[in-house]
C-alpha cells in the first residue's frame with residue numbers, strides 16, 4: 001500500500017517527484033523508441049505507470065492535500081481538472097496510429113500537459129498564487 005510509506009509532507013513530495021521523473025523518462029522512451037513494437041511497449045508501460053500514479057494520488061495525495069493545505073479543496077479541484085484534460089488527450093492518443101506524425105505531435109502536447117501538471121503538484125503552495133497559504137502539509 002502506498003499509505004505505508006507516505007507519512008509526511010516530505011514523503012509525499014518525494015513520492016510524487018520520484019514517479020513524475022519516471023513518467024518523464026518513459027515519455028522519452030516512447031519518443032526515442034526505434035520501431036513500432038518498441039514504441040508500442042514503451043507506450044503501454046507509460047500508460048500503466050500513469051494509471052498506478054493516478055490511483056496513488058487519488059488514494060493518498062489528494063485526500064491529504066485537501067485535509068492539510070490551506071485552500072486544499074480549491075487546489076485539488078484544479079489538479080483534478082488538469083487530470084481530466086490529460087485523460088482526454090491520452091484517450092485520443094490511444095486511437096491514433098503509433099507510427100504517425102499525428103501521434104508524435106499529440107504525444108508532445110500530452111507530455112507538456114502532464115509535466116506542467118506534475119510541476120504544480122510538486123509545489124502545491126504556488127497553485128493558488130497566494131503566499132498566505134500554510135507552508136506545512138502536515
Ligand SMILES: [Fe+2]
Nearest residue numbers: 057079083121
Ligand atoms: Fe496528478
Ligand SMILES: [Fe+2]
Nearest residue numbers: 016057118121
Ligand atoms: Fe502526479
